[in-house]
Amino acid sequence: MTEVVPRLAEVEADVQGLVEAHMETLLGVRFLASEYSTGPLHGGRIDSLGLDENGSPVIVEYKRGVDAGVINQGLFYLSWLLDHRDEFERLVRDRLGATAASQVLWSGPRVVCVAGDFTRYDVHAVREHRRSIDLVRYRLFGSDLLALETVAAVSGGVQMARRARPWSGAQAAGVQGGAMGELAGAVDEVLLGLGAGVNRVERKTYRAYQRLRNFACVCPPQRAKLLVYLKVNPADVTLVPGFTRDVSGLGHHGTGDLEVQLRTPRDVERARELFRASYAA
Template sequence: MSGLKLFHTNGGVTEVVPRLAEAEADVQGLVEAHMERLLGVRFLASEYGTGSVHGGRIDSLGLDENGAPVIVEYKRATDAGVINQGLFYLAWLMDHRAEFAHLVRDRLGATAASQILWSAPRLICVAGDFTRYDVHAVREHRHSIDLVRYRLFGDDLLGLETVASVTGAAAVAKGARRRAAGPTPVRGQGGALADLADAVDEVLLGLGDGVTRVQRKQYAAYQRLRNFACLCPPQQTKLLVYLKADPKAVELIPGFTRDVTGLGHHGTGDLEVRLRSERDVERAAELFRLSYAAA
């Protein structure tokens, strides 16, 4: 991984030299076996055929935490064609929605199939490296694309680094992207809670250059590669934010934070944060950062 060095510190300092996989299939097999944990994507199919007309095979198909269809393409090292190949399959996917929905229904059930977020299909490219031309190309596309660099360390360590991540809107500067992406469902309602929602939105988008927002009817999801926060519409006197921070690793404060592990709610994350004022947003800032780091 670019700029990252890993060392053993027992009995001195010994560098763990990074390496690439022996074959592309090794990377694909590892990610597919743990796709939800590594990418926040539920695995659907491997080497999925696109028929005689397109004549291709999609490396991996999946469905992300927000119900968006996901295509994952892998390359052992650097390959200038991985983005164009993925975009080719993304176009196929949008032309074969019924076929994909049938696959989701078979693997994940009718409810998941009925809630597919067709407005935000994603392409994730996992490769040994990317060029600056790849990064530039991604930012010029009107598609949701993530470039993820991998490295293997020693016998049992895997490193993933998001090199570039853009939302489905035109890829522009973060501030402009926020304005262009449109309102979250909590905006336009007037009053203090709408202003508070704007403040939360600004804080969450400002946590890193790779943060994107995905809009669903019930919540707005903020993600790096995976969701790290979900902001729900106002509930009378408060906003609810669900975070990926571990509830057992933080001090729970009655009326402010709650462990919702195993409890049904909109969005993803097991730590519920209740916000009623700008002061609460300030109090929650460290929890936002913890969740961002965990995603």
């Protein structure tokens, strides 16, 4: 055996180039722009701009090693972004089309800081801010391997409440207080409890659970079942009619190619291993 020694990039631009070239695979974010100028009055350039799977704007800032300023730099640009929503939506329209621009989710803009490492003070700092911030440590191994590790992930600047807000809309009418509503609450507890750094994002048509990328999407309860979509390859699962289904070629809300149909608490227990597999993917 030969040890593959981890190393940092030679320069910050090497990390940025790798992530931008594979942003959707690595972060679940569609790439929009690199070194985006915030104009002469603001005086800055955002390393990377993107849009995540749920339509949330994403700012990505990079540092080769440890840099105490990376979090404040990201928040500085986030403040600019919130003041220039129309400009961002025009950029999305130009790059991804009018539909994506109309669905930008301004309730949850994110900052992702990718660096060689972070201090315990950095981790404490992100938990004090009322913004969504992910701290991601990178390492290069040999000439062709890249590892990303989430050091801290905070949504809205505080740890999310363990109980989900009630579903709203016609799809959930009449089921919120019944068995399906209780089932949705049980699934919420299981998914949030899979590990540290799980964030929940609310959209009108689904509730996403993410660890950098979405790993589960839960649709509003129906009268007799609850649909969950997972980032699990259906080819790796023994599909059970009425419980699991391959939806890789079908349109649906949320993200994921494996549909899990839940009708009873026993189904939630049956699905735990699938939830864990999607979380670990």
